[in-house]
Amino acid sequence: MQNIALITGVTGQDGSYLSEFLLDKGYEVHGIIRRSSVDFRERIAHLEGTPNFHLHYADMSDSMSLVKLVGKVQPTEIYNLAAQSHVQVSFDAPEFTADVDAVGVLRILEAVRTNHLENTCRIYQASTSELYGKVEEVPQNENTPFHPYSPYAVAKLYGFWIVKEYREAYNMYCCSGILFNHESERRGETFVTRKITLAAARIAQGKQECLYLGNLDSLRDWGYAKDYVECMWLILQQEKPEDFVIATGVQHSVREFTELAFRHAGIELKFEGKDLEEKGICVSVTNPENEHLVGKTLVAVSEDFYRPTDVVNLWGDPTKAKAKLGWNPQSTSFEQLVQLMVEHDMAKVAADSVASKVRTNLAEYLEKGLVK
Ligand code: NAP
Ligand code: G4F
Numbered sequence: 001m002q003n004i005a006l007i008t009g010v011t012g013q014d015g016s017y018l019s020e021f022l023l024d025k026g027y028e029v030h031g032i033i034r035r036s037s038v039d040f041r042e043r044i045a046h047l048e049g050t051p052n053f054h055l056h057y058a059d060m061s062d063s064m065s066l067v068k069l070v071g072k073v074q075p076t077e078i079y080n081l082a083a084q085s086h087v088q089v090s091f092d093a094p095e096f097t098a099d100v101d102a103v104g105v106l107r108i109l110e111a112v113r114t115n116h117l118e119n120t121c122r123i124y125q126a127s128t129s130e131l132y133g134k135v136e137e138v139p140q141n142e143n144t145p146f147h148p149y150s151p152y153a154v155a156k157l158y159g160f161w162i163v164k165e166y167r168e169a170y171n172m173y174c175c176s177g178i179l180f181n182h183e184s185e186r187r188g189e190t191f192v193t194r195k196i197t198l199a200a201a202r203i204a205q206g207k208q209e210c211l212y213l214g215n216l217d218s219l220r221d222w223g224y225a226k227d228y229v230e231c232m233w234l235i236l237q238q239e240k241p242e243d244f245v246i247a248t249g250v251q252h253s254v255r256e257f258t259e260l261a262f263r264h265a266g267i268e269l270k271f272e273g274k275d276l277e278e279k280g281i282c283v284s285v286t287n288p289e290n291e292h293l294v295g296k297t298l299v300a301v302s303e304d305f306y307r308p309t310d311v312v313n314l315w316g317d318p319t320k321a322k323a324k325l326g327w328n329p330q331s332t333s334f335e336q337l338v339q340l341m342v343e344h345d346m347a348k349v350a351a352d353s354v355a356s357k358v359r360t361n362l363a364e365y366l367e368k369g370l371v372k
Helices: 013-024 042-047 063-073 087-092 094-114 151-170 192-204 225-236 254-264 288-293 319-325 334-367
Strands: 004-008 028-033 053-057 077-080 122-128 174-179 211-213 244-246 267-272 279-285 297-301
Touching: 004 013, 004 063, 013 028, 013 042, 013 225, 028 063, 053 063, 063 094, 077 094, 087 094, 087 151, 094 122, 094 151, 122 151, 122 225, 151 174, 174 225, 192 211, 192 254, 192 267, 192 334, 211 254, 225 244, 225 319, 244 319, 254 267, 254 279, 254 297, 254 334, 267 297, 279 288
Parallel strands: 004 028, 004 077, 028 053, 077 122, 122 174, 174 244, 211 297
Antiparallel strands: 267 279, 279 297
């Protein structure tokens, strides 16, 4: 029988890697997209036109669209990745976040039941380490109590519990992966890691003067997104549905991430001062053309990036995933992750700069009538 996957959030970081992973395994992959004024699906553009890859319009806030689509696709596996996934944004748009991240999960479960697929369709829910929030123990495992600490985390907590409820009430194969932060060169540009790697690349190439960040002391367990999507699949291949913590088991601060990212971009930083007065000052450079940066403040702290409540100590214990899924949490180290993101962004900034030069030259030539 053909495996048929339906992915919500297919245009996101994880959705794009998961699509590639499942297509490689021979799945027929269906993804949900939503209408936007710019049809720019950068992360999956390379997959469009692939015979087994299909996109459909629907929305997590529109039950009917989900019911109709699940009925049409008849998936054997659903990966519910769609979410308003930015924690800081959830303070500005809490109702939308609850609708998509909490009730959206219920809508997917009900769409499966409405189409009488409860016995044939397995469901993966993209749960999160944010559930541990104001943490009650370190490191965190499957038995650590939850203490959500943002509108996003509260919405995701509903998602976690409704999945557990449907598993017990209706005997459905549905489970949550409690994933700790995972990053990549496809990470959204306002999440802290990508914001840092892009800024390091821009500063190293003279395109930006300073990077402004919030809480530099915040600690995260950062892994590589490409490694994590394999776990989503493995979780759905177990005999019994169970929830799993997925993490590397290694913790670093935002400050450490910043230092390492700038080092890979050829800039050595030294941090001085405390809290809002803390600054990252350039102490040396590898590229002689950047000598003028030495002594300058390249990283500063801004209150704008502080959250009303912040989760500051995430550190996952992947023992269960290692033992039951046979997964290697260290296949990409923190150092490799930072390096691959910076290398990608150094190349991107350089390419953007060439493209913009070509555009400027072309505009100039057009204006002077040199090209038609
Ligand atoms: P992401 O890059 O922000 O992608 C989110 C996806 O959800 C996008 O495809 C987005 O579509 C879609 N979406 C948002 N609202 C929607 C709606 N109303 N209807 C349909 N689709 C909608 O997130 P990610 O990093 O890939 O994360 C995937 C999932 O894992 C999310 O649920 C996130 O909360 C969870 N998670 C992520 C991490 C992490 O570190 N990355 C850790 C734990 C859990 P558009 O492209 O149209 O905006
Ligand atoms: O990169 P972040 O925005 O990710 P956060 O809040 O941990 O959420 C991500 O991971 C979760 C898993 O734990 C997912 F569920 C969620 O969907 C998302 O993918 O922030 C990380 C830390 C925070 O403590 C934040 O306060 O970095 C701190 N930070 C410091 N300066 C900053 C900044 N975060 C952002 N986004 N921007 C800053 O300038």
